Amino acid sequence: xxxxxxxxxxxxxxxxxxxxxxxxxxxxxxxxxxxxxxxxxxxxxxxxxxxxxxxxxxxxxxxxxxxxxxxxxxxxxxxxxxxxxxxxxxxxxxxxxxxxxxxxxxxxxxxxxxxxxxxxxxxxxxxxxxxxxxxxxxxxxxxxxxxxxxxxxxxxxxxxxxxxxxxxxxxxxxxxxxxxxxxxxxxxxxxxxxxxxxxxxxxxxxxxxxxxxxxxxxxxxxxxxxxxxxxxxxxxxxxxxxxxxxxxxxxxxxxxxxxxxxxxxxxxxxxxxxxxxxxxxxxxxxxxxxxxxxxxxxxxxxxxxxxxxxxxxxxxxxxxxxxxxxxxxxxxxxxx
Amino acid sequence: xxxxxxxxxxxxxxxxxxxxxxxxxxxxxxxxxxxxxxxxxxxxxxxxxxxxxxxxxxxxxxxxxxxxxxxxxxxxxxxxxxxxxxxxxxxxxxxxxxxxxxxxxxxxxxxxxxxxxxxxxxxxxxxxxxxxxxxxxxxxxxxxxxxxxxxxxxxxxxxxxxxxxxxxxxxxxxxxxxxxxxxxxxxxxxxxxxxxxxxxxxxxxxxxxxxxxxxxxxxxxxxxxxxxxxxxxxxxxxxxxxxxxxxxxxxxxxxxxxxxxxxxxxxxxxxxxxxxxxxxxxxxxxxxxxxxxxxxxxxxxxxxxxxxxxxxxxxxxxxxxxxxxxxxxxxxxxxx
Numbered sequence: 302x303x304x305x306x307x308x309x310x311x312x313x314x315x316x317x318x319x320x321x322x323x324x325x326x327x328x329x330x331x332x333x334x335x336x337x338x339x340x341x342x343x344x345x346x347x348x349x350x351x352x353x354x355x356x357x358x359x360x361x362x363x364x365x366x367x368x369x370x371x372x373x374x375x376x377x378x379x380x381x382x383x384x385x386x387x388x389x390x391x392x393x394x395x396x397x398x399x400x401x402x403x404x405x406x407x408x409x410x411x412x413x414x415x416x417x418x419x420x421x422x423x424x425x426x427x428x429x430x431x432x433x434x435x436x437x438x439x440x441x442x443x444x445x446x447x448x449x450x451x452x453x454x455x456x457x458x459x460x461x462x463x464x465x466x467x468x469x470x471x472x473x474x475x476x477x478x479x480x481x482x483x484x485x486x487x488x489x490x491x492x493x494x495x496x497x498x499x500x501x502x503x504x505x506x507x508x509x510x511x512x513x514x515x516x517x518x519x520x521x522x523x524x525x526x527x528x529x530x531x532x533x534x535x536x537x538x539x540x541x542x543x544x545x546x547x548x549x550x551x552x553x554x555x556x557x558x559x560x561x562x563x564x565x566x567x568x569x570x571x572x573x574x575x576x577x578x579x580x581x582x583x584x585x586x587x588x589x590x591x592x593x594x595x596x597x598x599x600x601x602x603x604x605x606x607x608x609x610x611x612x613x614x615x616x617x618x619x620x621x622x623x624x625x626x627x628x629x630x631x632x633x634x635x636x637x
Numbered sequence: 638x639x640x641x642x643x644x645x646x647x648x649x650x651x652x653x654x655x656x657x658x659x660x661x662x663x664x665x666x667x668x669x670x671x672x673x674x675x676x677x678x679x680x681x682x683x684x685x686x687x688x689x690x691x692x693x694x695x696x697x698x699x700x701x702x703x704x705x706x707x708x709x710x711x712x713x714x715x716x717x718x719x720x721x722x723x724x725x726x727x728x729x730x731x732x733x734x735x736x737x738x739x740x741x742x743x744x745x746x747x748x749x750x751x752x753x754x755x756x757x758x759x760x761x762x763x764x765x766x767x768x769x770x771x772x773x774x775x776x777x778x779x780x781x782x783x784x785x786x787x788x789x790x791x792x793x794x795x796x797x798x799x800x801x802x803x804x805x806x807x808x809x810x811x812x813x814x815x816x817x818x819x820x821x822x823x824x825x826x827x828x829x830x831x832x833x834x835x836x837x838x839x840x841x842x843x844x845x846x847x848x849x850x851x852x853x854x855x856x857x858x859x860x861x862x863x864x865x866x867x868x869x870x871x872x873x874x875x876x877x878x879x880x881x882x883x884x885x886x887x888x889x890x891x892x893x894x895x896x897x898x899x900x901x902x903x904x905x906x907x908x909x910x911x912x913x914x915x916x917x918x919x920x921x922x923x924x925x926x927x928x929x930x931x932x933x934x935x936x937x938x939x940x941x942x943x944x945x946x947x948x949x950x951x952x953x954x955x956x957x958x959x960x961x962x963x964x965x966x967x968x969x970x971x972x973x
Contacts, residue, residue: 376770377837402837434712437867437899496837500872501713501738503836528874529920531773535875536836542870563773569920577916584865584905584913 305362305395306371307334307386312355313347317455318400319371321484323350325463332362333371334386349624359389370399373483375562377402377426387411394418400425400483400494425486426494428506435504439511440545440586446511447636448522448546448588450578452568453560454533456552457623459485461594462521464623465550468633469519476519479510481540485523496525496536503536507543519637522546528577531563538581545586548636549578551616552594555608571615592635593620641698641731642707643670643722648691649683653791654736654820655707659686661799662824668698669707670722685960695725706735709819711898713738713762723747730754736761736819736830761822762830764842771840775847776881776922782847783972784858784882784924786914788904789896790869792888793959795821797930798857800959801886804969805855812855815846817876821859832861832872839872843879855973858882864913867899874917881922884972885914887952888930891944907951928971929956 306323308316312335323330323343330353333343339357343350356362368390374380379401387405390397391414397405405411405422415422439446447465449458462478462485469476478485480492491513493506511520522544526533541549553571560566569577575590582588593616597605605625613620619632642659644652648671659666659679666689669679675693679686692698704726710716715737723741726733727750733741741747741758751758775782783801785794798814798821805812814821816828827849829842847856858880862869877885889907896902905913911926918924929952933941941961949956955968 435868437896437902497835499832500834500836500839500875501832501869503871504868528917531878531881531921532771532840533837534878534917534921535839535871537871538864538874539836539871542867545867560773566773566920577920580913580916581864581870584902585867585870 302328302367303331303365304328304367304369305332305334305359305365305390306330306369307383308371309335309383310337311335311372312338316371317459318369318373318484318487320347320350321459321488322369322371323347323353326488331365332356334359334362359386365395367396367398369487370397370401373400379403379408388414391415391418391420394420396421396423398423398425398487400487402426402497425483426497428493428498432498432502432509433505434501435508435543439508439543442511442520444514444517444520445548445637446520446522446544446546447548447550448524448541448544449550449552449594450524450537450541451527451552452571452574453527453530453554453557455561456527456554457594457596458524458552461550461552461623462523464628465521465633465636468628469637472633474518475516476521477514477517479514479520479522479544481507481510481523481525495540496533500535503539504543507540511544527560528581529566529569529574530560531566541578541582542585546582546588547586548591549582549588550592550594550636551575551578551590552596553612554596555600555605555612571612572617575616590616590618592618592632595620595622597622597625638664638703639667639701640664640703640705641668641670641695641701641726642666642705643719644707645671645718646673647671647708648674652707653795654705654709654823656683656686657795657820657824658705658707659683659689667701668692670695670698695722701731703732703734705823706733706737709736715739715744724750727751727754727756730756732757732759734759734761734823736823738762738833761819762833764829764834768834768838768845769841770837771844771879775844775879778847778856780850780853780856781884781973782856782858782880782882783884783886784877784880785860785886785888785930786873786877787860787863787888788907788910789863789866789890789893791897792863792890793930793932794860794888797886797888797959798859800964801857801969801972804964805973808969810854811852812857813850813853815850815856815858815880817843817846817859817861831876832869836871839875840879843876847880863896864917865902865905865910866896867902877914877918878921882918882924883922884927885918885924886928886930886972887911887914887926888932889948890932891936891941891948907948908953911952926952926954928954928968931956931958933958933961
């Protein structure tokens with residue numbers, strides 16, 4: 302599929318979906334729509350991913366099949382400054398995909414334009430209608446199930462999941478990411494956005510996801526939120542228990558000391574944080590934190606090496622920055 | 638309000654809502670509708686609560702304002718064997734209240750009958766439209782916040798909450814229960830059924846509830862589920878963090894060893910379970926388990942005394958069976 306990705310004034314740091322699509326997706330990104338960086342190319346701003354021109358609006362995008370909303374703001378609201386681009390895309394007959402709490406399908410203008418011009422609206426955050434409570438059966442899955450967890454939101458859990466997938470595939474294993482957020486769903490084309498599911502069914506949704514792929518060697522479940530997060534810890538717990546993992550991988554931003562946006566809540570010491578995850582996992586699947594993933598994007602190369610070493614020591618298990626260094630054998634061995 | 642309560646073939650053990658209404662509610666219950674026990678009185682089956690005749694169907698109920706569905710089956714589905722009674726109630730112009738996952742308002746026949754005869758349909762499980770993510774502010778509430786938690790679902794958390802309320806009131810304190818389930822909402826007339834909220838907003842819903850009552854001395858937050866439950870632990874976590882409690886009270890059924898309905902999951906040893914709760918609470922509000930509540934309804938009086946003593950020893954804090962013995966000073970002192 303040929304797509305344009307909308308990321309106004311948010312690329313790359315506040316446009317996780319856009320970055321994920323450019324780095325791990327199977328779609329051909331023909332343009333990034335960002336009025337802030339218009340005129341540049343994607344790799345001028347973010348090296349090492351699929352390149353594409355950055356344009357100011359949908360008017361400047363070449364022919365594409367779909368426009369993907371590549372921003373996931375806190376709260377998930379639709380920003381009215383994106384309306385012109387979505388309108389233009391629909392008038393051109395494109396599909397529009399979004400992972401927002403505000404559904405495109407609830408917007409009368411978008412519904413009308415989609416009908417008139419033959420495009421489709423895809424709300425990636427909309428859960429299936431037939432979810433149920435978990436049955437507690439995810440632990441029976443044959444594949445090795447690895448769940449990524451974090452010290453906060455946006456610590457690289459999705460990135461770590463895809464990097465583990467790629468490293469396992471390089472070893473000849475049949476590995477798949479189990480996507481639980483809008484970016485992962487957008488990248489892979491399947492999954493459930495678990496934080497949108499009603500709370501009673503959240504673990505059940507994860508259980509269904511883990512039981513969906515057949516004959517895999519390794520499933521990497523994308524975690525969400527964090528156990529010490531005052532708002533999102535419930536989702537984290539539902540994924541931790543609903544996936545019944547064999548192993549956990551703890552993701553952290555180097556140097557981060559407080560929960561982002563909730564600065565009065567400090568991130569617990571790492572060894573303590575590991576113990577919180579393991580204590581809570583124990584009654585369901587007895588998983589331990591077997592590896593660490595550190596996001597060192599704010600550091601230079603030398604400091605990054607030191608930071609990974611320090612992180613490794615704090616956790617007592619192999620660690621890596623998966624973006625900078627990939628997933629070395631030692632880390633993959635610890636996980637599998 | 639004068640009400641009838643529907644509890645077919647479920648009273649009292651599988652009709653928590655009915656029992657709660659009879660024990661703690663302000664409504665006058667004029668009849669319990671239960672084809673199994675028809676002809677008896679409520680107190681023949683369950684001593685120590687508001688009495689009422691038990692009748693076989695809504696046809697035998699004297700004049701009332703409303704029919705309340707007093708059963709909350711696993712999964713929360715509407716049972717078609719209740720349809721005749723709901724139909725009769727609506728034809729008589731009564732309101733109908735239910736805390737099911739299946740909404741009365743989504744049933745065409747009920748909507749039509751309510752409109753025709755002037756009754757109202759109240760889906761107590763339906764959350765407000767304007768919920769948001771938690772802001773992490775519940776800890777700033779002036780009242781002492783006590784959250785009841787459990788080793789499983791149906792361990793008496795709601796009962797414990799109301800008994801603590803009543804004991805605090807007897808001491809002259811202004812105390813209120815913060816209801817998070819359909820029964821508590823039905824009894825008190827306010828609250829949010831948290832397990833029905835989308836997962837991202839569950840902690841936010843609890844935060845809003847805790848911040849709603851003004852000038853209270855004590856708020857007792859009704860917990861849900863259990864941290865070692867394979868399906869409901871996410872809701873438990875959202876309440877634990879969203880309420881930012883000062884104290885936790887652990888509820889348990891004497892002698893229970895496995896999660897009900899998930900028998901392959903054993904309940905962790907009590908001291909370990911306490912530590913799981915405290916470890917997870919620590920990053921948000923540092924609450925500890927300060928008292929225990931034991932449901933000894935399956936035991937005789939002598940065994941109950943022993944069971945409470947054993948429970949107290951396992952937890953290392955004061956304990957009681959609130960139904961049998963109320964909430965003694967020692968327990969209330971430990972909590973407040």
